[in-house]
Each structure stands twice: as structure tokens, then as C-alpha cells.
Amino acid sequence: MTSSLGEPNAIAITFFLLFIGLSLGITAWAARRTKTAEHFYTAGRSVTAFQNGLALAGDFMSAASFLGIAGLVALSGFDGLIYSIGWLVGWPIVMFLIAEPLRNLGRYTFADVLAARLRQTPIRIAASIGSLAVIAFYLIAQMVGAGNLIRLLFGLPYEAAVAIVGGVMLAYVLFGGMIATTWVQIVKAVLLLGGATLMALLVLSRFDYSLIALFSKAAEQYGSGVLSPGRQVSDPIDAVSLGLALMLGTAGLPHILMRFYTVPDARTARSSVGYATAFIGFFYLLTFILGFGAMVLIGRDAITAIDAGGNMAAPLLAEGIGGTPFLGFISAVAFATILAVVAGLTLSGAATLSHDLWVSVVRGDKADQREQLLVARGATVLLAMVSIVLGIAFKGQNVAYMVGLAFAIAASANFPALVLSIFWSRLTTAGAQSSMLVGTAAALLLIYSSPTIQIDILHNTEAWFPLRNPGIVSIPLSFAVAIGVSLVWPVSSEVRRFTELERQLHLGIE
Amino acid sequence: MPTTSTLEAVSAARWRVAISLTIAMMVVYFGFILLVAFNKPLLGTLVTEGLSLGMLLGVVVILVAWLLTWFYIRWANTHYDASLAQLRAPEARENSR
Numbered sequence: 001m002t003s004s005l006g007e008p009n010a011i012a013i014t015f016f017l018l019f020i021g022l023s024l025g026i027t028a029w030a031a032r033r034t035k036t037a038e039h040f041y042t043a044g045r046s047v048t049a050f051q052n053g054l055a056l057a058g059d060f061m062s063a064a065s066f067l068g069i070a071g072l073v074a075l076s077g078f079d080g081l082i083y084s085i086g087w088l089v090g091w092p093i094v095m096f097l098i099a100e101p102l103r104n105l106g107r108y109t110f111a112d113v114l115a116a117r118l119r120q121t122p123i124r125i126a127a128s129i130g131s132l133a134v135i136a137f138y139l140i141a142q143m144v145g146a147g148n149l150i151r152l153l154f155g156l157p158y159e160a161a162v163a164i165v166g167g168v169m170l171a172y173v174l175f176g177g178m179i180a181t182t183w184v185q186i187v188k189a190v191l192l193l194g195g196a197t198l199m200a201l202l203v204l205s206r207f208d209y210s211l212i213a214l215f216s217k218a219a220e221q222y223g224s225g226v227l228s229p230g231r232q233v234s235d236p237i238d239a240v241s242l243g244l245a246l247m248l249g250t251a252g253l254p255h256i257l258m259r260f261y262t263v264p265d266a267r268t269a270r271s272s273v274g275y276a277t278a279f280i281g282f283f284y285l286l287t288f289i290l291g292f293g294a295m296v297l298i299g300r301d302a303i304t305a306i307d308a309g310g311n312m313a314a315p316l317l318a319e320g321i322g323g324t325p326f327l328g329f330i331s332a333v334a335f336a337t338i339l340a341v342v343a344g345l346t347l348s349g350a351a352t353l354s355h356d357l358w359v360s361v362v363r364g365d366k367a368d369q370r371e372q373l374l375v376a377r378g379a380t381v382l383l384a385m386v387s388i389v390l391g392i393a394f395k396g397q398n399v400a401y402m403v404g405l406a407f408a409i410a411a412s413a414n415f416p417a418l419v420l421s422i423f424w425s426r427l428t429t430a431g432a433q434s435s436m437l438v439g440t441a442a443a444l445l446l447i448y449s450s451p452t453i454q455i456d457i458l459h460n461t462e463a464w465f466p467l468r469n470p471g472i473v474s475i476p477l478s479f480a481v482a483i484g485v486s487l488v489w490p491v492s493s494e495v496r497r498f499t500e501l502e503r504q505l506h507l508g509i510e
Numbered sequence: 511m512p513t514t515s516t517l518e519a520v521s522a523a524r525w526r527v528a529i530s531l532t533i534a535m536m537v538v539y540f541g542f543i544l545l546v547a548f549n550k551p552l553l554g555t556l557v558t559e560g561l562s563l564g565m566l567l568g569v570v571v572i573l574v575a576w577l578l579t580w581f582y583i584r585w586a587n588t589h590y591d592a593s594l595a596q597l598r599a600p601e602a603r604e605n606s607r
Contacts, residue, residue, distance in 0.1 A: 078553075078562065078564055078565060078568075081564075081565065081568040082543070082546060082568075084572075085539065085542065085568055085571050085572060086539075088572060088575055089535055089539045089571065089575050091575065091579065092531065092532075092535045092575050092578050092579045092582075093532060093535065095579055095582055095583075096527075096528040096529075096531045096532050096535075096582060097528055097532060100586075211560075211561075212558065212559070212560040212561055213560070214560075215560035215561060215565070216559050216560030217560075219559075219560060224554070224556065224562075225554075227554065227556070227560070227561070227562040227564070227565060228550060228551075228553055228554025228562050228564055229546045229550040229553050229554065229564055235547075236544065236547035236548055239543050239544075239546065239547045240540060240543055240544070240547070243539065243540060243543045247536070247539065267586075267587075267591065270582075270583060270586055270587075271583065273579070274579055274580070274583045277575065277576060277579045278576065278579075281572045281575060281576055284572070285569070285572065423525060423528075502517060502521060503517060503597075505521075506517070506520060506521065506524070506594060506597070507594055507597060507598060510598070
């Protein structure tokens with residue numbers, strides 16, 4: 001089968017321009033409503049549970065989880081399911097441990113929760129280091145992915161693709177703040193869920209709407225191995241380590257946590273996680289069908305001929321079952337997916353730089369609305385520039401490990417301090433601060449020493465650290481440091497402060 | 511002080527539910543991962559033609575994630591919110607002053 005993938009496709013470009021037009025229209029509408037820092041960071045706290053559920057799903061369903069997992073399933077069958085499940089099970093944890101207390105105790109960023117009971121300056125600096133590291137690695141992975149994808153999908157040069165993504169995302173965040181970002185996420189989530197559902201139905205229509213028939217056909221063509229665990233999980237400790245980072249990292253991603261401030265109260269935050277968990281689980285079930293559909297209907301050889309990693313499985317499948325128009329639609333949806341995710345990341349990075357570092361640490365909370373907005377927008381421009389430069393600098397590099405690294409840092413640096421500050425009265429400033437710094441450093445150092453960097457990228461013969469995923473070491477280490485330091489150097493005033501905040505933790509600001 | 515003890519009770523109940531559900535989710539998820547890691551042949555067993563035990567259990571993990579989330583929302587909407595409403599009530603506030 002010959003594919004028109006990579007040739008300028010009039011339908012893809014039309015759909016893409018429609019999406020850009022619609023989202024810039026939303027941005028113009030949102031810009032008129034963005035008058036204060038409260039609007040810029042939290043959309044005026046007026047987002048409903050259903051809307052925020054879609055927006056959370058939009059922030060989370062990145063190109064890696066759409067194209068990457070469909071490709072992984074197409075090439076290795078069952079193993080793709082392991083990743084989907086890891087990414088989903090973080091959401092119940094967000095619900096049980098984080099969402100409501102976060103909404104009740106903070107204003108704009110998750111560092112607010114820590115700063116409410118601990119000494120603000122050291123805590124915010126440490127939290128910013130963890131957050132910015134997560135955002136930087138996640139952004140680089142998205143930008144490099146965007147450049148490669150758009151080159152494959154639309155035939156645009158890599159640098160132009162990175163610059164377009166950076167420029168459009170800058171427009172959303174700079175002018176429309178959280179209101180525009182939220183609506184872009186909602187539109188993208190609806191398009192992605194709708195497109196994937198339609199594609200899954202088209203696949204199943206070829207098999208009399210029987211999943212079993214689809215899987216049987218795959219087993220017939222490629223052997224029953226595609227239905228059982230394969231090479232992806234070879235080392236049990238590494239598998240658990242990856243699972244820990246995927247599960248707990250979700251609860252430490254700054255751009256996800258920030259979304260809980262866009263709703264009016266904790267009850268709405270709670271319902272919104274319910275919707276998000278339903279949408280994301282449904283989406284991963286769909287990608288499993290799409291992966292098997294691509295395996296059977298397109299064939300592994302045709303998929304790897306275009307991209308060895310399998311990332312083009314879903315677009316090729318779209319072309320195979322719906323022709324060039326459907327390929328155009330799915331390509332535009334994939335582009336929209338990347339745009340929305342980088343916008344969410346940039347906004348949370350801007351909140352960290354301007355709210356946590358500038359307004360709270362440098363200015364001691366004495367900045368007026370005009371200054372807060374100005375600094376937030378300045379930080380947005382800075383981050384957009386940095387992400388374009390890094391996206392181009394990492395051209396041609398293998399950055400697949402960076403998403404894993406972002407999750408590992410989120411799980412090791414942000415999650416332990418956040419969850420302890422919510423549930424453990426004896427946590428001290430020094431304990432939380434050292435936990436966040438040790439968590440960030442340990443995740444970075446262990447990934448640098450792992451086979452992923454030492455053997456695959458630097459081509460050394462051996463790696464000092466045997467695991468590819470550091471979570472099983474760095475997450476317990478971070479908890480141990482927080483608990484150890486807090487117990488050895490207790491601060492009774494900080495325990496009292498926790499008791500004072502207990503009412504607010506449950507009831508919010510009354 | 512009755513109100514303080516009520517806040518403590520609400521807090522303790524919330525913590526118990528949160529930690530139990532978290533542990534339940536972790537046991538189910540890591541149980542699945544450890545089966546994948548240690549007993550690949552078992553998960554490769556076909557339940558019926560075209561469907562392996564591993565795929566079935568994978569879908570079960572997703573269903574459990576949904577079910578636990580739904581259970582928490584139901585618990586919180588009825589029990590937790592009712593306790594919070596009591597804490598918010600004016601007479602409870604008077605007592606706490």
C-alpha cells in the first residue's frame with residue numbers, strides 16, 4: 001500500500017487551519033476576560049466539573065499516549081497495554097490523596113499547599129526546581145516530537161514545525177491565559193476522543209463489530225505472542241520501578257495539579273477527576289483497539305517502513321480505513337494534541353516562575369495585579385522562546401526517555417513532599433525542602449547513570465546503575481529524607497500550623 | 511471541645527478511606543505488573559480464542575480504577591460532604607469559638 005503521508009495534504013492543512021482559527025478565536029474571546037492574575041492562572045475559578053474533566057484529559061492525553069501507545073500496540077501487541085494501565089492508575093491516586101486538599105489549601109500552584117504550612121521562601125524555591133525540571137523535560141520531549149511528527153504528517157521542515165508550535169502556543173497562553181488554555185484543551189479532548197472512537201468503530205466494522213475476531217486475526221497473522229506479555233517487561237524490578245513512576249508521577253505533574261484551581265470548590269474538583277478518569281480509561285481502551293487494527297489492517301512492515309518506532313500506526317490506519325480525508329483529520333487532531341499539551345505545560349511553568357519565584361519569593365507577596373500579570377506574561381514569552389530553542393537544539397536526538405524522566409522527577413520530587421504536607425503533621429520546612437531537592441537530584445543522577453543514557457545514547461559498555469527507571473530507588477529515598485529530617489529536627493510551630501490549617505484542608509477558605 | 515473532635519473524626523475518616531483505596535489500587539496494579547514480570551506463560555493462556563488471560567486482567571485493572579474512583583466519589587458525596595456540612599453549620603462554629 002502506498003501512503004500519501006508526508007506529502008502536503010490539502011485536507012489535513014484545511015482541518016489544521018480550522019483548528020488554529022477556532023482556537024485563536026477562543027483566545028481572542030478569552031483575552032477580553034483575562035484581566036487579573038486570578039483569570040490568567042485559574043480562569044476565574046469558573047470551570048465546571050465536566051469541562052475540567054475534559055481539560056484534565058486533554059492535558060494528559062499527549063501525542064506520546066495517542067501515537068506512541070497505538071504504535072507500541074501495533075508492533076508488540078499486549079505490551080502496549082502495560083503503559084496505558086500505568087498512565088491510568090495515577091488518576092485514582094490523584095483523587096484519593098491530592099485533588100480536594102490541593103484545591104482547599106492553594107491558590108495557583110501546588111507549592112501554595114506547602115507554603116501554607118511551611119516557611120515560604122525555601123519551600124517555594126525547592127518546589128520550583130522540581131516543577132521546572134519536570135516541565136523542561138516534558139516540553140523538550142513534546143517539541144522534538146512535534147517537529148518530527150509534523151515533518152512526517154505535513155512534510156514541513158522540522159525547524160518550521162517547532163517554531164509554529166511554539167508561536168501558536170505562545171499566542172494562546174500569552175493573551176488568553178488559563179481561559180484560552182482550558183478551552184483549547186476541551187476542544188482538543190473532544191476531537192481526540194471523537195476521532196479515536198470513530199476510527200475504532202471503523203476498524204471494528206471490518207470484523208463484524210467483534211473484538212475477539214480482531215484479536216484472533218492478529219494472532220493468526222503474527223502468532224499468539226501478540227496476545228501475551230513480551231519483551232517490554234524483562235526485568236521485574238524495572239517493571240515495578242516504571243509502574244511506580246507512572247502512577248505517582250501523575251500526582252506530581254505541575255500542569256495537571258494546576259487545573260484543580262480552575263474549579264470553584266473541592267467538590268467540583270472531586271467530580272472533575274471522576275470525569276477525567278473515565279475519559280482517559282476509555283481513551284486507552286480505544287488506543288488498544290487502534291493498535292491491533294493497525295497491526296492487522298496495515299501490517300507491521302508497512303508501519304515500520306515509515307517510522308521505525310511505530311508512531312505513524314494510527315495515522316496510517318486512518319488512511320487505510322477512511323482514505324486521505326480521514327488521514328487529514330487525524331493528522332490535524334495529532335497536531336492539536338501537541339499544541340494543547342505544550343500550552344498547558346507553558347502556563348504552569350509561567351505560574352512557577354512568576355507566582356512562586358517572582359511574586360512570592362522576590363517581592364514578598366507585595367506585587368499588585370498589574371505587575372503580577374506583566375511578570376506572568378513575561379515568563380510565558382521566555383518559556384516559549386526557551387522551548388523553541390531547546391526543540392531545535394535537540395533535533396535528531398533520542399528524547400523518548402525524557403517523558404519517563406519527567407514522570408520520575410514528578411514522582412520523586414513533587415509527590416512525596418505534597419502528600420506528606422497534606423497528611424503528616426510533623427513535616428518541617430527542612431524536611432520538605434531536602435526531600436524535593438534530593439528527589440530531583442536522585443532522579444536526574446540515576447537516569448544519567450542508567451543503561452538508557454550510558455549504553456543506548458553515550459555508547460558506553462556498561463552502566464553504573466542497572467535499572468532504566470529510577471522510581472523504585474528515588475521515590476522511597478525522597479520519602480525517607482522528608483521523614484528523617486523532620487523527625488531529627490522537629491519544629492513545634494510548624495506542627496501547630498498544620499493543626500490550624502486542618503479545618504481549611506477540609507472546608508476550604510470560609 | 512466537641513467541634514475539634516468532630517473535625518478530627520472527619521479528618522481521620524477521610525484519611526482511612528483515602529489510604530485504603532490507595533492501597534487497594536496499588537495492590538491490584540502492582541499485582542498485575544508482577545504477574546506480567548514473573549508469570550508470562552500464565553498471562554499468555556487463552557481464555558477463549560483471540561483473548562488471553564493477560565488482556566482480560568489488564569481490562570480488569572482499568573475497571574477497578576474506575577470502580578474505586580466511583581466508590582470514592584459516592585462516599586465523599588454522601589458521607590464526607592454531610593460531615594463537612596455539619597462542621598460548617600452555625601452552631602458548630604459557635605462551639606468552636
